[in-house]
Amino acid sequence: MVSFYKKYGCKPCSILLMMAVWLASCLTILSLSFLLVYVLAQGLPYIDTNIFDIKYTTQNLSLIPALVNTILMVVLALGLATPLGIFAAIYLVEYAKDKNRVVNVVGVTADTLAGIPSIVYGLFGMLFFVSFLKMGFSLLAGSCTVGIMILPLIIRTTEEALRSVPISYREGSYGLGAGKLRTIFVVVLPAAVPGILAGIILSIGRIVGESAALLYTAGTVAALPENIFSSVRTLAVHMYVLASEGLHMEQAAATAVVLLVIVLFINQAAIRLAGKLMKGNPNG
Amino acid sequence: MCLWVRLPNGKSLDKMEKEKIMQAVFLGAACASIILVALICYCILAQGLPAVYQIGISDFFTGVKWRPSNDVYGILPMILGSVYVTAGALCIGVPIGILTAVFLARFCPAKLYSILKPSVELLAGIPSVVYGFFGLMVLVPFVRDSIGGTGNSLLTAALLLGIMILPTIITVTEAALRAVPQSYYEGALALGADHVRSVFYIVVPAARNGILAAVILGIGRAVGETMAVMMVAGNQARMPQGLLEGGRTLTTNIVIEMGYAADLHRDALLATAAVLFIFILLINLSFTYFKEKAVNNG
Numbered sequence: 058m059v060s061f062y063k064k065y066g067c068k069p070c071s072i073l074l075m076m077a078v079w080l081a082s083c084l085t086i087l088s089l090s091f092l093l094v095y096v097l098a099q100g101l102p103y104i105d106t107n108i109f110d111i112k113y114t115t116q117n118l119s120l121i122p123a124l125v126n127t128i129l130m131v132v133l134a135l136g137l138a139t140p141l142g143i144f145a146a147i148y149l150v151e152y153a154k155d156k157n158r159v160v161n162v163v164g165v166t167a168d169t170l171a172g173i174p175s176i177v178y179g180l181f182g183m184l185f186f187v188s189f190l191k192m193g194f195s196l197l198a199g200s201c202t203v204g205i206m207i208l209p210l211i212i213r214t215t216e217e218a219l220r221s222v223p224i225s226y227r228e229g230s231y232g233l234g235a236g237k238l239r240t241i242f243v244v245v246l247p248a249a250v251p252g253i254l255a256g257i258i259l260s261i262g263r264i265v266g267e268s269a270a271l272l273y274t275a276g277t278v279a280a281l282p283e284n285i286f287s288s289v290r291t292l293a294v295h296m297y298v299l300a301s302e303g304l305h306m307e308q309a310a311a312t313a314v315v316l317l318v319i320v321l322f323i324n325q326a327a328i329r330l331a332g333k334l335m336k337g338n339p340n341g
Numbered sequence: 342m343c344l345w346v347r348l349p350n351g352k353s354l355d356k357m358e359k360e361k362i363m364q365a366v367f368l369g370a371a372c373a374s375i376i377l378v379a380l381i382c383y384c385i386l387a388q389g390l391p392a393v394y395q396i397g398i399s400d401f402f403t404g405v406k407w408r409p410s411n412d413v414y415g416i417l418p419m420i421l422g423s424v425y426v427t428a429g430a431l432c433i434g435v436p437i438g439i440l441t442a443v444f445l446a447r448f449c450p451a452k453l454y455s456i457l458k459p460s461v462e463l464l465a466g467i468p469s470v471v472y473g474f475f476g477l478m479v480l481v482p483f484v485r486d487s488i489g490g491t492g493n494s495l496l497t498a499a500l501l502l503g504i505m506i507l508p509t510i511i512t513v514t515e516a517a518l519r520a521v522p523q524s525y526y527e528g529a530l531a532l533g534a535d536h537v538r539s540v541f542y543i544v545v546p547a548a549r550n551g552i553l554a555a556v557i558l559g560i561g562r563a564v565g566e567t568m569a570v571m572m573v574a575g576n577q578a579r580m581p582q583g584l585l586e587g588g589r590t591l592t593t594n595i596v597i598e599m600g601y602a603a604d605l606h607r608d609a610l611l612a613t614a615a616v617l618f619i620f621i622l623l624i625n626l627s628f629t630y631f632k633e634k635a636v637n638n639g
Contacts (some may be wrong), residue, residue: 078448080393081440085511086457088504089464092475099478144370146516152364153371163371165629166378172558172625173618174565176592177385180599180614184384212374228541236356238363240580268467269567297470297568310478313471324466325369328459 218252349512431501
């Protein structure tokens with residue numbers, strides 16, 4: 058008790074503030090655990106073999122096509138955004154000089170992209186990819202849209218990962234006679250891989266959870282795509298459609314469980330990788 | 342990967358050329374985000390703003406009726422809906438978020454921290470449809486039974502958004518609190534303040550710019566959220582009649598009607614998106630301003 062007083066004081070104001078702090082944290086953790094427990098309790102009983110059928114029908118409401126579509130969407134979007142994001146980050150870190158105007162402008166625009174709500178991305182995708190480039194409601198239009206959405210995340214995480222590679226690595230490489238390009242691809246990038254991967258995994262989480270941007274770019278067809286111009290629905294859109302119809306709450310809950318498990322797994326992987334980066338690099 | 346590029350005539354590029362080409366490629370990639378922002382601005386504004394003129398600037402912004410079937414497009418109800426819902430979310434999310442961040446940064450025992458911090462990150466990763474589902478199944482009946490109304494109301498949306506913006510506010514505020522030099526805290530202790538007072542009277546005020554940036558980011562999240570709000574807010578396109586009545590926000594207005602809109606109706610929705618976009622740009626600018634100020638002061 059004595060140490061308690063020493064640490065926290067015994068003035069009523071201090072005790073009140075401390076109680077407020079504990080209460081707020083309890084509320085945060087309670088709302089999270091309630092949400093998780095509730096969704097799991099609602100959805101787990103309805104996870105059966107029906108919703109894992111290969112083909113979607115109005116009877117079984119299978120989520121497998123949506124799951125496959127989600128994976129395709131992730132692969133395509135990453136294929137578009139990852140090279141672009143990594144190259145942009147390489148320019149910002151390795152080539153641009155400090156206080157360069159390009160760095161400032163790119164930084165501001167990346168922050169802007171990160172702040173744009175997903176429905177605005179959805180409308181942009183609808184206007185530009187679906188109508189202007191005539192892709193129609195398609196896998197391709199959807200993946201281009203979410204590709205732009207995750208671009209700032211990839212740029213920022215790669216930038217951070219590259220900056221945490223010690224300058225001595227680069228100097229060592231130059232000292233051995235390697236050029237700038239070789240240094241970047243052979244020395245700097247491999248050293249930054251865990252950080253870059255963490256960013257990519259976070260982006261996967263965002264794509265998997267995205268619904269507003271895909272509703273008017275990828276459409277809501279619940280079938281496996283024939284090609285990249287087929288309209289598809291991802292898991293999050295699938296869940297939204299089920300829940301908003303109001304008729305299939307059980308299946309919506311089951312889909313929510315699958316969605317949650319995937320997203321939680323992805324986030325954990327990203328956190329692990331980021332932790333590995335911290336440990337592996339004493340200067341980071 | 343590009344060290345093996347060969348020209349059509351079989352000669353490999355000489356080293357300097359390769360360096361130059363790749364530098365140009367990197368620069369191009371860096372400029373892509375600038376081009377994309379310009380493209381998004383152009384697409385949304387070029388389609389939306391002419392509709393505003395066609396409808397009439399004052400009719401569009403101050404009109405209290407949204408009746409697409411009669412070609413009456415006033416978005417004041419949606420602007421107010423967004424403002425109410427966001428303000429409500431801030432009332433819930435900001436105090437809880439900031440206090441939780443203070444707890445994480447200054448009060449939390451190490452063991453508890455290793456559970457709490459991942460939980461907050463987890464809260465940030467949950468998709469908005471899952472939040473919406475939770476709101477629909479839990480918050481709507483809760484509000485209906487214990488507070489009143491039909492449950493599909495602005496208050497429900499505010500409650501849900503309050504939870505959704507927590508991780509944003511907590512993460513940014515915690516970073517701001519951790520950036521305050523330890524000497525500030527120690528100085529307060531040396532002057533005889535206890536732990537709680539040192540934290541609340543010295544560390545928290547010193548981090549005020551960072552905390553403000555956190556709140557602004559939270560506002561951005563709340564204003565931009567679509568799916569979760571749509572599932573719980575009732576979505577009636579009319580002036581907000583009270584917290585327990587249904588209402589519609591800018592984002593939900595777009596997503597509900599875009600599916601079947603045509604002609605002026607469609608352009609009016611794009612104009613709604615343009616208004617939302619301008620709001621978000623302003624919010625982003627002030628976020629950047631306070632973030633830079635926090636960095637400079639720290």
